[in-house]
Amino acid sequence: DTAVSQTPKYLVTQMGNDKSIKCEQNLGHDTMYWYKQDSKKFLKIMFSYNNKELIINETVPNRFSPKSPDKAHLNLHINSLELGDSAVYFCASSRGGSRSYIYEQYFGPGTRLTVT
Amino acid sequence: KQEVTQIPAALSVPEGENLVLNCSFTDSAIYNLQWFRQDPGKGLTSLLLIQSSQREQTSGRLNASLDKSSGRSTLYIAASQPGDSATYLCAFGSSNTGKLIFGQGTTLQVKP
Numbered sequence: 001d002t003a004v005s006q007t008p009k010y011l012v013t014q015m016g017n018d019k020s021i022k023c024e025q026n027l028g029h030d031t032m033y034w035y036k037q038d039s040k041k042f043l044k045i046m047f048s049y050n051n052k053e054l055i056i057n058e059t060v061p062n063r064f065s066p067k068s069p070d071k072a073h074l075n076l077h078i079n080s081l082e083l084g085d086s087a088v089y090f091c092a093s094s095r096g097g098s099r100s101y102i103y104e105q106y107f108g109p110g111t112r113l114t115v116t
Numbered sequence: 117k118q119e120v121t122q123i124p125a126a127l128s129v130p131e132g133e134n135l136v137l138n139c140s141f142t143d144s145a146i147y148n149l150q151w152f153r154q155d156p157g158k159g160l161t162s163l164l165l166i167q168s169s170q171r172e173q174t175s176g177r178l179n180a181s182l183d184k185s186s187g188r189s190t191l192y193i194a195a196s197q198p199g200d201s202a203t204y205l206c207a208f209g210s211s212n213t214g215k216l217i218f219g220q221g222t223t224l225q226v227k228p
Contacts, residue, residue, distance in 0.1 A: 004159070040220065041203070041220050041221055042218070042220055043160075043205065043207075043218040044218070045215050045216065048215075055214070056214065056215060090159060090160070092160075099214065100214070101147060101148075101209035101210065101211070101214050101215060101216055102147050102148060102167075102209055104150065104162050104165050105150070105160075105162065105216065106162065107152075107159040107160040107161070107162075108159050109158055109159040110157075110158070110159050112157075
């Protein structure tokens with residue numbers, strides 16, 4: 001009964017390819033997030049969605065496109081992958097909408113993306 | 117610029133010691149502060165959440181404090197165990213930006 005799940009756990013691909021990462025939460029939360037953790041362990045938010053609506057969109061290349069088919073799912077599609085995209089990508093969820101930062105966030109296990 | 121600094125970056129202690137991890141932040145519009153634990157190759161697990169109106173929270177051997185005026189939070193771990201070995205991250209919820217801002221973490225190793 002995993003709360004926040006991500007697939008795949010590992011993703012190795014070549015530059016220029018397009019790939020997707022999927023995330024699902026069974027906590028009944030309204031808000032979902034994508035975070036990127038770089039090689040220096042900095043964790044930074046990329047996007048957040050509330051009830052399928054985009055709330056936060058950080059300065060992220062438009063090669064990254066999130067999609068939320070319903071409030072329990074948030075997928076991340078990446079076009080034309082570059083070496084600098086190599087990182088661990090975490091999905092998270094919480095209660096709340098525009099004030100979701102006031103609630104506890106629950107994280108998935110992460111997807112380690114390696115671009116060669 | 118909003119920043120979160122965690123000191124030390126790494127810490128190694130013998131089993132049984134009490135220890136303190138430090139977190140400082142620059143944004144005065146803090147709504148809450150959260151401490152997370154990250155095990156190697158795993159996601160983050162929320163440990164404690166302190167609202168800005170609170171001074172501290174306790175869970176088992178963990179105690180987190182918050183001093184908004186000085187921009188500091190501490191995580192106190194009592195009677196450390198090898199199973200406590202992990203990276204501990206603090207993050208504050210900003211009412212200015214509506215985001216969680218994370219520090220780089222303190223990597224703790226507790227030796228048996």
